[in-house]
Amino acid sequence: MDILTIGIESSCDETSVAVVKNGREVLSNIISSQVEVHKIYGGVVPEIASRRHIEVIDYLLDEALEEAGISLEDIDVVGVTAGPGLIGSLLVGVSYAKGLAFALGKPLVGVNHIAGHISANFIEHRDLEPPLLCLVASGGHSHIVGVRDYTEFEIIGKTTDDAAGEAFDKVARILGLPYPGGPNLEKLAAGGDPCAYEFPKSYPSRRDYNFSFSGVKTAVLNLVNSLKMRQEPVPGEDIAASFQKNVVEVLIDKLINAAIDFNYDKVAIAGGVSSNKALRQKLKEEAEKAGLKFYYPAPVYCTDNAAMIACNAYYEYLRGNISDMTLNAYPHIGL
Numbered sequence: 001m002d003i004l005t006i007g008i009e010s011s012c013d014e015t016s017v018a019v020v021k022n023g024r025e026v027l028s029n030i031i032s033s034q035v036e037v038h039k040i041y042g043g044v045v046p047e048i049a050s051r052r053h054i055e056v057i058d059y060l061l062d063e064a065l066e067e068a069g070i071s072l073e074d075i076d077v078v079g080v081t082a083g084p085g086l087i088g089s090l091l092v093g094v095s096y097a098k099g100l101a102f103a104l105g106k107p108l109v110g111v112n113h114i115a116g117h118i119s120a121n122f123i124e125h126r127d128l129e130p131p132l133l134c135l136v137a138s139g140g141h142s143h144i145v146g147v148r149d150y151t152e153f154e155i156i157g158k159t160t161d162d163a164a165g166e167a168f169d170k171v172a173r174i175l176g177l178p179y180p181g182g183p184n185l186e187k188l189a190a191g192g193d194p195c196a197y198e199f200p201k202s203y204p205s206r207r208d209y210n211f212s213f214s215g216v217k218t219a220v221l222n223l224v225n226s227l228k229m230r231q232e233p234v235p236g237e238d239i240a241a242s243f244q245k246n247v248v249e250v251l252i253d254k255l256i257n258a259a260i261d262f263n264y265d266k267v268a269i270a271g272g273v274s275s276n277k278a279l280r281q282k283l284k285e286e287a288e289k290a291g292l293k294f295y296y297p298a299p300v301y302c303t304d305n306a307a308m309i310a311c312n313a314y315y316e317y318l319r320g321n322i323s324d325m326t327l328n329a330y331p332h333i334g335l
Ligand code: KG4
Pocket: 012, 137, 138, 139, 140, 141, 164, 165, 166, 168, 169, 180, 181, 182, 183, 186, 271, 272, 273, 274, 275, 276, 277, 302, 303, 304
């Protein structure tokens, strides 16, 4: 019998509702981005984000059901991001999902947002199965995760300071680019020379799979400040390209070393930064050289979306991990 899972995502500045069949077939994935709302502030304003989630979530559910060609009663499982994320934003989705599950008398499943990002790969590649090693690089997280099973994870490395996406956003801001920083920095980098500047890399040791991106960010800041002080032009394209090369190389190097050291033959990427074309292209080459199979989701499943949440909720449901009405929002919960 088919199982239809509704996914609800509201952890940051995207509201999304999706319907997914048997965990992997996306029937609808409606995303309402708040980029325009937050653009004038140069970043996400949490209070505004949660209010905006409230305004649109009901309409998104209607749209998701309509596009999937089903009615509310057809839903078998209600999955929702319970954390990590912004507390006010998370609470909107969690409260909405609880109401929905209670009214329909259907099981409620609280999903970890990072596990959701990883699951994007299972949607994209229907035959992909764990175990695999996944790099989750988003605005809030940079993790190397051993995916032992659909719901069983082992964190092999993580950032000790800024997340990769956070570093992209901060460097974009230093270069005067508008929010959202990551995609805009990638566009600027396309016209630059990636070898123009050598920024410091965080390689404490080969066996260390943790990241640190605050050093490269500060190096860019110091460079831009000193150029401005000397009233010299700031070559934004070259700086963006050199910064992007630095981050991409560190992410890839650590992922591949970890795959070899921990005996994984499949590597995947997930999270907003994984939509970066330089990262995808270079990792494809490096994974091939190392004899590893490489998987990546379509850009729409890299950034925040509810289909990935429904996918993970489905597998949690199959394993009997059902939440009850005490489910809360957990802003700092780990994987
Ligand atoms: O996964 P996501 O949508 O939200 C979080 O869970 O954080 O990731 C958003 C992050 C932001 O920091 C954004 O700048 C970054 O992903 N990002 C990118 C690109 N697209 C999004 N970073 C680099 N290159 C991109 N193309």
